[in-house]
Each structure stands twice: as structure tokens, then as C-alpha cells.
Amino acid sequence: KNEVEQSPQNLTAQEGEFITINCSYSVGISALHWLQQHPGGGIVSLFMLSSGKKKHGRLIATINIQEKHSSLHITASHPRDSAVYICAVRSTKHTGNQFYFGTGTSLTVIP
Amino acid sequence: DAGITQSPRHKVTETGTPVTLRCHQTENHRYMYWYRQDPGHGLRLIHYSYGVKDTDKGEVSDGYSVSRSKTEDFLLTLESATSSQTSVYFCATRGGLETQYFGPGTRLLVL
Numbered sequence: 001k002n003e004v005e006q007s008p009q010n011l012t013a014q015e016g017e018f019i020t021i022n023c024s025y026s027v028g029i030s031a032l033h034w035l036q037q038h039p040g041g042g043i044v045s046l047f048m049l050s051s052g053k054k055k056h057g058r059l060i061a062t063i064n065i066q067e068k069h070s071s072l073h074i075t076a077s078h079p080r081d082s083a084v085y086i087c088a089v090r091s092t093k094h095t096g097n098q099f100y101f102g103t104g105t106s107l108t109v110i111p
Numbered sequence: 112d113a114g115i116t117q118s119p120r121h122k123v124t125e126t127g128t129p130v131t132l133r134c135h136q137t138e139n140h141r142y143m144y145w146y147r148q149d150p151g152h153g154l155r156l157i158h159y160s161y162g163v164k165d166t167d168k169g170e171v172s173d174g175y176s177v178s179r180s181k182t183e184d185f186l187l188t189l190e191s192a193t194s195s196q197t198s199v200y201f202c203a204t205r206g207g208l209e210t211q212y213f214g215p216g217t218r219l220l221v222l
Contacts, residue, residue: 004153031209043201043213086153090209098169099144099211101153 003027006087006102013109019074021105023087026068034061034072035086037104043086046072077109114138117202117214125222130189132217134202136182140212142205143185145169145177147198148216154201160185192221 004025013019023032034046047054047061049070054061058077063070074081087102114137124130134143142161146154146169156169158177166177174196176188189196202214 002153033209033211035211035213041199041216043203043216045210045212048209088154088211099154099156101146101155103151103153 002103003091003100004087004089004102006085006105008105009103010106011108013077013107015078015109015111017077017109019077019081019107019109021072021085021087021107023070023072023102024068025070025087025089025100027089027100028092029089030092031090032063032070033088033090033099034070035088037084037086039083046085074107077107079109079111082108115202115204115212115214117200117217119217120215121218123220123222124192126193127191130192130219130221132187132200132202132219134185134187134214136185136202136204136212138204138206138212139182140204140206141182143179144203144205144211145175145185145187146201146203147171147196148201149198157187157200192219194221197221 007022032049037043049063058075060073084104084106086104088099091098116135118133144159145157148154155171157175160166160179178186197220200217203211
């Protein structure tokens with residue numbers, strides 16, 4: 001069983017649509033990250049959350065610690081948002097610096 | 112972008128040969144990580160380092176070793192490559208506010 005589960009696995013949207021990607025985790029965490037991986041393979045960090053909500057441009061990330069759930073929202077989606085979005089958590093399960101990653105949500109935005 | 116480079120970017124090798132992948136950072140980050148990314152799996156931690164000469168195993172460390180003799184360099188060695196080690200390997204560092212910065216990845220094919 002994966003410590004981090006994402007849904008949906010694949011998502012196709014029309015340009016302009018509001019998009020939600022979900023992440024659930026089963027371990028205690030100190031922080032949750034949303035990452036973006038473009039078709040070329042590069043991975044960039046979008047958000048780090050430990051509580052509440054963060055907004056950056058058209059991207060909004062929320063986390064509910066009690067429910068062990070986070071969502072990434074994209075408003076007014078655009079073809080350039082097409083990428084794989086990865087949820088990652090920094091676990092408190094280990095004394096080290098263990099990050100667990102979801103398998104990613106592949107988003108395609110059609111013009 | 113954090114200055115993280117990986118070399119080589121692509122490698123084809125034969126089963127049983129040793130392989131060393133290099134990660135170089137210019138950000139003076141203390142924590143460095145090696146991950147592998149395979150279809151159907153999230154990024155999985157191979158080894159990580161929390162300082163010069165300080166390393167620890169991740170969840171998929173069998174068949175891999177690491178070394179960190181300088182803050183800026185983190186080496187991953189496959190002592191005797193196997194076909195199951197065909198993967199894309201990412202190096203990452205952890206900076207301020209827990210942000211992870213990823214290198215561009217190394218595609219390794221073991222024949």
C-alpha cells in the first residue's frame with residue numbers, strides 16, 4: 001500500500017475549466033508538497049503546506065490535517081498547465097528525512 | 112532555479128558493470144537525495160545525505176551505494192548494474208522552508 005494516494009490518475013480538461021487534483025496520505029506528516037513534472041521530465045516544487053491554504057497565481061493548494069487530505073486546484077486552466085502533478089509528504093514516521101510520493105496525476109488541457 | 116546538475120544525463124550500460132551517477136549543487140544545501148522514478152511508482156528514495164560523510168538508506172537502497180565527500184557533490188554507485196535498475200534517477204536537495212529542488216534527471220538503461 002502506498003503511503004500517498006492521488007486521484008485521478010489521468011485528467012483531460014478543456015481550456016478554461018476549473019481543475020481539482022486530490023491527495024490522501026496515511027502517515028503522520030510535517031509537511032506536504034505539490035510538485036509539477038513537465039513532459040521534458042524536469043520537476044519543480046509548487047507549494048509546501050503544513051496547514052491551511054496557499055495561492056500562487058491560478059494555483060491554489062489546501063490541506064486538511066485531520067482528514068489527511070490535500071487538494072490542488074487550477075483555475076482557468078491553460079494548455080501550458082499540461083503536466084504531471086505529484087503530491088509528496090515529509091513523514092514524521094522516521095527520524096530521518098523520508099519523503100513519500102504519490103504516483104502523480106497526468107493533466108492534459110486541450111485548447 | 113537551484114543550481115543542481117546531474118551527470119551523465121543519459122547512459123546505456125551492460126548488466127554487471129559498475130555505474131556512478133553524479134549530482135552537483137551550488138546552493139550549499141545540507142540535505143541531498145537520490146530517487147528513482149519508474150512507471151506505476153512514485154519517486155522512491157534510494158539514499159539521502161544529511162551532511163558531508165553522513166548518509167542513510169532509503170526504501171529501495173539494495174544494490175546502491177552513495178558517497179558525499181564534499182557538500183556540493185553526492186555520488187550514487189551501482190556496484191553491478193542489473194536490468195531492474197533501468198530507471199530515471201533524480202537528485203534533489205532540500206533548501207529553506209523545506210522546498211525540494213530537483214536535478215534534471217539521468218536516464219539509465221541497463222542491457
